[in-house]
Amino acid sequence: MSISMTPAAADRVKSFLDNRGKGIGLRLGLKTSGCSGMAYILEFVDELNEDDEVFDINGVNIIIDAKSLIYLDGIELDFVKEGLNEGFQFNNPNAKGECGCGESFTV
Numbered sequence: 001m002s003i004s005m006t007p008a009a010a011d012r013v014k015s016f017l018d019n020r021g022k023g024i025g026l027r028l029g030l031k032t033s034g035c036s037g038m039a040y041i042l043e044f045v046d047e048l049n050e051d052d053e054v055f056d057i058n059g060v061n062i063i064i065d066a067k068s069l070i071y072l073d074g075i076e077l078d079f080v081k082e083g084l085n086e087g088f089q090f091n092n093p094n095a096k097g098e099c100g101c102g103e104s105f106t107v
Helices: 007-020 066-072
Strands: 025-033 037-045 052-057 060-065 076-082 085-091
Touching: 007 025, 007 037, 007 060, 007 076, 025 066, 052 066, 060 066
Parallel strands: 025 060
Antiparallel strands: 025 037, 052 060, 076 085
């Protein structure tokens, strides 16, 4: 399994965790949503679940549950700033298409 994160994304996650004052990492997962079927979720993790896989990437723990992992293999998490907008970007080689608003994708 291959999961990666750019230095910009790692720095941003570290900053969020430091400001939060607790947490063992960031959960990257999927939920059923949007017009295309799946949407990414990002949430802080304070406690691991039994089926979680932990990836230490650039000093940050990325936690992915077993169900999401098959759809996220090869993903790169990036943090981009474009003008006044900034946010995480998901570069997923498994995504075959995205909805027009960019909220969801299909595999």
